[in-house]
Amino acid sequence: MSDLRIADARVTPVLVEDPPLLNLQGVHQPYTPRAIVEVETEDGVVGLGETYGDDEYLEPLRKVAALLPGRSVASSESLWEIVAGALDASAVGGSLTDDLQARRLFGRQNLTKLHAIVVSAFEVAFLDAMGRSLGLPVHQLLGGKVRDRVDFAGYLFYKWEKHPVAGAPVDDWGQALDPDGVVAQARRMIDQYGFGSLKLKGGVLPPDEEIAATLALREAFPGVPLRLDPNGAWSVDTGTRVAEALRDTVEYLEDPCTGVEAMAEVHRRTGVPLATNMCVTSMREIPEAFRADAVQVVLCDHHFWGGLRATQALARICETFGVGLSMHSNTHLGISLAAMTQAAACAPGHLHACDTHRPWQTDDVITEPHVFRDGALTVSDAPGLGVELDRAALARYHERWRAGDVRSRDDVAAMRVVDPAWTAPSVPRW
Numbered sequence: 265m266s267d268l269r270i271a272d273a274r275v276t277p278v279l280v281e282d283p284p285l286l287n288l289q290g291v292h293q294p295y296t297p298r299a300i301v302e303v304e305t306e307d308g309v310v311g312l313g314e315t316y317g318d319d320e321y322l323e324p325l326r327k328v329a330a331l332l333p334g335r336s337v338a339s340s341e342s343l344w345e346i347v348a349g350a351l352d353a354s355a356v357g358g359s360l361t362d363d364l365q366a367r368r369l370f371g372r373q374n375l376t377k378l379h380a381i382v383v384s385a386f387e388v389a390f391l392d393a394m395g396r397s398l399g400l401p402v403h404q405l406l407g408g409k410v411r412d413r414v415d416f417a418g419y420l421f422y423k424w425e426k427h428p429v430a431g432a433p434v435d436d437w438g439q440a441l442d443p444d445g446v447v448a449q450a451r452r453m454i455d456q457y458g459f460g461s462l463k464l465k466g467g468v469l470p471p472d473e474e475i476a477a478t479l480a481l482r483e484a485f486p487g488v489p490l491r492l493d494p495n496g497a498w499s500v501d502t503g504t505r506v507a508e509a510l511r512d513t514v515e516y517l518e519d520p521c522t523g524v525e526a527m528a529e530v531h532r533r534t535g536v537p538l539a540t541n542m543c544v545t546s547m548r549e550i551p552e553a554f555r556a557d558a559v560q561v562v563l564c565d566h567h568f569w570g571g572l573r574a575t576q577a578l579a580r581i582c583e584t585f586g587v588g589l590s591m592h593s594n595t596h597l598g599i600s601l602a603a604m605t606q607a608a609a610c611a612p613g614h615l616h617a618c619d620t621h622r623p624w625q626t627d628d629v630i631t632e633p634h635v636f637r638d639g640a641l642t643v644s645d646a647p648g649l650g651v652e653l654d655r656a657a658l659a660r661y662h663e664r665w666r667a668g669d670v671r672s673r674d675d676v677a678a679m680r681v682v683d684p685a686w687t688a689p690s691v692p693r694w
């Protein structure tokens with residue numbers, strides 16, 4: 265019988281190269297912090313997790329890691345209590361409270377969500393360790409997969425050719441600042457990865473330009489489901505106008521406006537399906553939004569919904585209420601992608617093609633990075649998450665973190681390099 269007790273838990277921050285992708289807030293920095301979680305059992309089996317590596321998460325992650333030795337990886341439900349005990353407001357410098365701040369592109373930041381983020385990182389590592397110990401894939405620990413392959417969408421961004429900082433990493437995607445650039449980027453995404461759906465990150469240019477880019481995608485790729493996501497940048501009137509212009513073009517519009525009321529009004533006026541990873545980002549935000557018919561598709565994300573089990577629960581709730589499900593992503597590495605794929609494999613009901621930033625990252629911390637075939641990943645049946653940690657890569661990217669000065673994701677600060685007067689735009693921007 266395997267000894268599933270935890271001998272050690274480690275949290276290693278890394279910096280990941282990131283291209284100059286534009287969004288409402290500004291632009292991605294040349295490097296994004298991620299945290300790699302390792303939970304080692306008494307038998308020497310190591311379970312992996314990955315999450316945000318910003319300083320505000322590292323401290324609570326480390327605090328919880330220190331409480332894990334002696335506990336069992338078989339009891340991930342207990343993580344909710346451990347994390348709740350460890351994270352009172354003082355534990356995070358009082359910086360996160362339940363006063364809602366809309367400063368993030370993935371919804372409101374509050375103590376409840378911090379709690380879910382920390383639980384999730386360790387829940388994934390627990391499941392990976394348990395799966396490896398028992399010789400079972402994570403999806404079997406969750407009750408079994410409901411699909412064998414998971415479709416992903418090509419995630420398009422307006423983009424500069426390069427970061428305006430000396431010595432910053434250079435990518436080979438080129439510039440995309442108009443419809444031709446967006447179509448060229450989409451063509452490469454489809455040719456290289458086979459994606460069968462496309463999502464354009466909007467909120468960057470005036471809405472008419474983003475409508476034009478979406479229509480150009482429609483013309484270039486007939487029949488391919490399209491989405492446009494301005495991260496809540498538009499007023500109700502602008503959201504209505506864009507929804508009407510793209511009524512027959514998009515599969516859904518994602519977060520055209522900020523807040524339940526504005527989203528509900530755009531949907532009421534236009535009937536166009538709206539998706540969100542901003543106005544519904546935790547269980548307690550579901551009732552109000554569903555009652556108001558503000559969202560027709562919820563983007564799950566195990567990183568901030570509280571893990572793979574919470575994602576399954578969310579999928580069931582969405583299915584029950586006739587609300588669609590898709591998946592959100594942020595800049596991530598292969599451990600997260602493995603967990604996203606297992607989560608998607610176990611999400612009942614119809615799942616739209618999931619977001620992934622993976623094509624934008626050349627770094628990875630796993631020995632065999634994922635390969636998309638026909639825009640999809642096959643769900644791994646190997647024990648645990650089915651990925652192996654590349655320790656040399658982990659050490660390299662940790663050293664980059666140690667030597668570097670990026671300690672949190674800050675798209676506003678990155679934009680200030682070219683526009684010193686830049687501040688996070690208040691919404692509605694248009």
Ligand SMILES: O=C([O-])C(=O)C[C@H](O)[C@@H](O)C(=O)[O-]
Pocket residue numbers: 285286287369370465493495541592593594595619
């Ligand atoms: O769907 C979304 O809103 C996102 O993917 C949020 C991300 O932070 C995206 O905007 C990005 O990477 O700039």
Ligand SMILES: [Mg+2]
Pocket residue numbers: 493495518519540541542592
């Ligand atoms: Mg979004």
